[in-house]
Amino acid sequence: YDKDLYENNEVAGVVTGLAWTQVGGDILFIESSLSPGKGKLTLTGNLGDVMKESASIAMAYLRAHSNDIGIDAHVFDEWDVHIHVPAGATPKDGPSAGVTMLTALTSVFTQRKVKKHLAMTGEITLRGKVLPVGGIKEKILAAKRANIKEIILSKSNKKDILEIKESYIKDLTFHYVSEMNEVIQLALLKEKVNKPLDLSPKETKSKV
Amino acid sequence: YDKDLYENNEVAGVVTGLAWTQVGGDILFIESSLSPGKGKLTLTGNLGDVMKESASIAMAYLRAHSNDIGIDAHVFDEWDVHIHVPAGATPKDGPSAGVTMLTALTSVFTQRKVKKHLAMTGEITLRGKVLPVGGIKEKILAAKRANIKEIILSKSNKKDILEIKESYIKDLTFHYVSEMNEVIQLALLKEKVNKPLDLSPKETKSKV
Amino acid sequence: YDKDLYENNEVAGVVTGLAWTQVGGDILFIESSLSPGKGKLTLTGNLGDVMKESASIAMAYLRAHSNDIGIDAHVFDEWDVHIHVPAGATPKDGPSAGVTMLTALTSVFTQRKVKKHLAMTGEITLRGKVLPVGGIKEKILAAKRANIKEIILSKSNKKDILEIKESYIKDLTFHYVSEMNEVIQLALLKEKVNKPLDLSPKETKSKV
Amino acid sequence: YDKDLYENNEVAGVVTGLAWTQVGGDILFIESSLSPGKGKLTLTGNLGDVMKESASIAMAYLRAHSNDIGIDAHVFDEWDVHIHVPAGATPKDGPSAGVTMLTALTSVFTQRKVKKHLAMTGEITLRGKVLPVGGIKEKILAAKRANIKEIILSKSNKKDILEIKESYIKDLTFHYVSEMNEVIQLALLKEKVNKPLDLSPKETKSKV
Amino acid sequence: YDKDLYENNEVAGVVTGLAWTQVGGDILFIESSLSPGKGKLTLTGNLGDVMKESASIAMAYLRAHSNDIGIDAHVFDEWDVHIHVPAGATPKDGPSAGVTMLTALTSVFTQRKVKKHLAMTGEITLRGKVLPVGGIKEKILAAKRANIKEIILSKSNKKDILEIKESYIKDLTFHYVSEMNEVIQLALLKEKVNKPLDLSPKETKSKV
Amino acid sequence: YDKDLYENNEVAGVVTGLAWTQVGGDILFIESSLSPGKGKLTLTGNLGDVMKESASIAMAYLRAHSNDIGIDAHVFDEWDVHIHVPAGATPKDGPSAGVTMLTALTSVFTQRKVKKHLAMTGEITLRGKVLPVGGIKEKILAAKRANIKEIILSKSNKKDILEIKESYIKDLTFHYVSEMNEVIQLALLKEKVNKPLDLSPKETKSKV
Numbered sequence A, B, C, D, E, F: 001y002d003k004d005l006y007e008n009n010e011v012a013g014v015v016t017g018l019a020w021t022q023v024g025g026d027i028l029f030i031e032s033s034l035s036p037g038k039g040k041l042t043l044t045g046n047l048g049d050v051m052k053e054s055a056s057i058a059m060a061y062l063r064a065h066s067n068d069i070g071i072d073a074h075v076f077d078e079w080d081v082h083i084h085v086p087a088g089a090t091p092k093d094g095p096s097a098g099v100t101m102l103t104a105l106t107s108v109f110t111q112r113k114v115k116k117h118l119a120m121t122g123e124i125t126l127r128g129k130v131l132p133v134g135g136i137k138e139k140i141l142a143a144k145r146a147n148i149k150e151i152i153l154s155k156s157n158k159k160d161i162l163e164i165k166e167s168y169i170k171d172l173t174f175h176y177v178s179e180m181n182e183v184i185q186l187a188l189l190k191e192k193v194n195k196p197l198d199l200s201p202k203e204t205k206s207k208v
């Protein structure tokens, strides 16, 4: 594989998730970016309706909890958000990228770095719960192949990890969570990316 | 089951409903949240058209009766509402979550706490009636398994309860209602949640 | 049946219609309500395209004849209208609820009471004609079972009534109409409902 | 048949057309009405796409030729137009109601009376041509049954009339046209309807 | 055929194209017209998606090259454009009307007369190329039957003309082009139509 | 083939890509153009959803990196963009035109010339990666036939080139890239096209 493709965390808004297809597990990337605009959300990557809903839930959570997360609410009206999930030709669906999407969006709206060698999988709910998802064994093996060191999962998926032969996963650290704020705390560094976007409200900027 | 998932009522806008599927009854959660906006309603959770209509009816009822319920009408134009029904991968439909949606929305727009260990099921109409729904026996058994203590139903569903063996339901309290305002009175506490949202009109806020 | 459900006429905007399904006739309710807004029309109740068109025709008729009916035209731009037809799970279609929708809308926009024990069925046209509809016999029998005393029909449906055995319908009064304004005059009382909505134009209100 | 239904021409915007179905010819009514608004066009009556396009063409023609026809262009931005074709349950399609729609719209925007006992059928084009349509024989017989005295047709449909046995049509007057302005001149009286709408520009009105 | 229908070029915006159907070649008309508005583009005539795209490409080309063509860019924001392709009941598709649409739009936006006895067929691209199309032989024969004297084609269609027996086409003049601007130069006269629309910017007009 | 069709690079916004169909490889052109507007993106050329998403990703990348690329962000709100991919009748889909679209858009928004005799193929991602695509051998042979001299590919497609018999490709230069900015640097000249559009912000222009 192409190491450069994902071992770099210099860009805000890109988080590694875990997918499960008929031919086995795989890693996937949630890429998000901001551009000056009016709060439009664009989704690409051949996403099904359930996966699109996950992005909508993640945005609603961020908007409702912006104070706690440290995002100025003005940002949501002054920037357009784009979420893309490569590769473009592969149809993707399901709720299990919810935590990955929320983490990517939090990173891009705070410009905080994402922890390296970390992947995650889990459904999110509007009030901030992390629900279990399927295909855990296949996802974990894919993560290992891709040099992932830490994995975030729902507490309710712990039982699936316990069923995996220990020798396979001895190099991996698992974080079991039940709330979205735990995910954000585990996945994002305090440090901002190099050359972060200036997301301070336009009004403030024009006053200066 | 994961107790934390629903025994907590510290968050406004989350109410327990009862669902009926081909594999039996189940509990479900209506999650609602507000974020600063312009009155947009977003629905997620793989909902069918009839269920989406229930949310639309609940919003229309709230807007038409905001005075009686104690909601300042400005709120509807200054906040976006999101309703989500986990889990995201399960298709859901039918009118029976109407009372649950109305209760969730009333809670989120008043920031009042929802009573603990309470569940409900029933269709709503625009003028405030509560209509009977199907699958009562299966729903009640699911409620019991989930540690529910009180259940709100349409008066016209009383006959379905009377057909259930009494030993099964001796620990449950049933509330039979015919009007939405009875539901709200039964389900919401006077007390607001901890750290309630400040929903006072923006104009007032900017005056101060 | 639940008498409370429809024998009450204390709410403006609710009118009893007659429906005809494969399993016989039935009564149905057209519920309408207003909330502060910008003139948006929302339709719920699992309605087919033809039935939705009836609502659109009724609104156009009201807007074009507001002076004659005694509605200040400003109202249409300052309130949102919602029309719901319970029950939510039953698909409904056809033009025969046209007169019922027009009557419900006229009641809600004038806040006038609807006559008790009255039902109606008939298609409406844009210039105010009332056209005949099918299933008259089944609809009449359903009306009788539901304690209806008076029924409004198109003049062209008189022949269908004459074919019904007289003993079946001796307690019913029939009103045969050819114009919408006859329907409104027959169905709405001069009296307003208790605690009517204040629909006077916003501008006037803010002047005071 | 119900004479009142169409022998009256006291209302502007209602014109009689001729339709052709599998069970023979029939007359139909194009009903149009205006209400204060912003230029929205609404179409009802279970119309197919080709028939909806005819309405769009008729509106475009009117807007492009408003000066010649004597309509103040402001009217198109200050009034909403609704076109309905009863009966609501019957699907209708095809371009042959084009001339009827154009005539109805011209009547409603000028408030001029429509000639009595007149029917028409013909496709319209954007530059004002009247094209021939099918089913002429069946349409003519239907017109006769409905007490129609004069019929407007495309010049190119003259050959279809010549094929009809003369005794059938001796009471009918045929007008063969090739341009829309001929239709309008033939179908609309100079005289306005009783109590015409005041369509003078709002600006003018507010100046007074 | 009806000579009047197309031998007249007194109206701007109407251009003769060539179509190819399963039953042979035919001529068609692209009709375009302007009405005061905000730049909306409406397409009628039962057009398929590819043909609708041709209209969109033609508009984009006109907007991007308005200076060269002599159109004041304000016009695009102050007028609505309607393109219709009779007859309304016939489904039409394909890219071969591209040059005809572009020529019609150029005529309507400049009010220049279209050359008489001229027809054309060819696909257009966004940067102004004219691409070859199919069915040339059938189209040419149809043009001849309709008294066309000159035909504009893509250079790459020259080989198709060379395959036609010369006696069939000796009365026709062919123009082979590779760029749109050649088409416009060949098809439009310098002369404006009689009573041209006043398309000068509104601002200028209100200054006077 | 028609050399003029693509050997010219005097127009900004037109870039040569490589396509792969069931009948072999082919070259294709991404044509883009700007017209005064409000930032609307229009796509034509019978494009499938995945290909449309590529255009959306390319626009998002440009907007997010406008500073680095040397585009004033005002431009995106003051111009409409149209992307067309001839020929109009051929359905096209897939992510492999991503780099070509991004290059075309960059050229049109900077008015920089595109290098001659250059073609490219590759999927793009939102954070600027270039991913490998399929059909490399067929695409390369098509490029050769079309007199292409240089080809840009994803690094991950190098292995596909190494499998092609060397004699076939000895005249071609291959550029293997992993980031979008490499593509732009390779494909666009510093030099602007002849008579470039004036894309300076309107505000600046009106000040002068």
Ligand SMILES: [Ca+2]
Residues within 6 Å of the ligand: A087, A088, A089, F050, F053, F054, F057, F095, F098, F123, F124
């Ligand atoms: Ca892509």
Ligand SMILES: [Ca+2]
Residues within 6 Å of the ligand: A017, A018, A019, A096, A097, A098, A100, A120, A121, A122
């Ligand atoms: Ca995932």
Ligand SMILES: [Ca+2]
Residues within 6 Å of the ligand: A050, A053, A054, A057, A095, A098, A123, A124, B087, B088, B089
């Ligand atoms: Ca989800």
Ligand SMILES: [Ca+2]
Residues within 6 Å of the ligand: B017, B018, B019, B096, B097, B098, B100, B120, B121, B122
């Ligand atoms: Ca429920």
Ligand SMILES: [Ca+2]
Residues within 6 Å of the ligand: B050, B053, B054, B057, B095, B098, B123, B124, C087, C088, C089
């Ligand atoms: Ca319902």
Ligand SMILES: [Ca+2]
Residues within 6 Å of the ligand: C017, C018, C019, C096, C097, C098, C100, C120, C121, C122
């Ligand atoms: Ca009815």
Ligand SMILES: [Ca+2]
Residues within 6 Å of the ligand: C050, C053, C054, C057, C095, C098, C123, C124, D087, D088, D089
């Ligand atoms: Ca109707």
Ligand SMILES: [Ca+2]
Residues within 6 Å of the ligand: D053, D054, D057, D095, D098, D123, D124, D125, E087, E088, E089
């Ligand atoms: Ca037509």
Ligand SMILES: [Ca+2]
Residues within 6 Å of the ligand: D017, D018, D019, D096, D097, D098, D100, D120, D121, D122
């Ligand atoms: Ca007709």
Ligand SMILES: [Ca+2]
Residues within 6 Å of the ligand: E017, E018, E019, E096, E097, E098, E100, E120, E121, E122
């Ligand atoms: Ca053509």
Ligand SMILES: [Ca+2]
Residues within 6 Å of the ligand: E053, E054, E057, E095, E098, E123, E124, F087, F088, F089
């Ligand atoms: Ca085309």
Ligand SMILES: [Ca+2]
Residues within 6 Å of the ligand: F017, F018, F019, F096, F097, F098, F100, F120, F121, F122
């Ligand atoms: Ca390509």
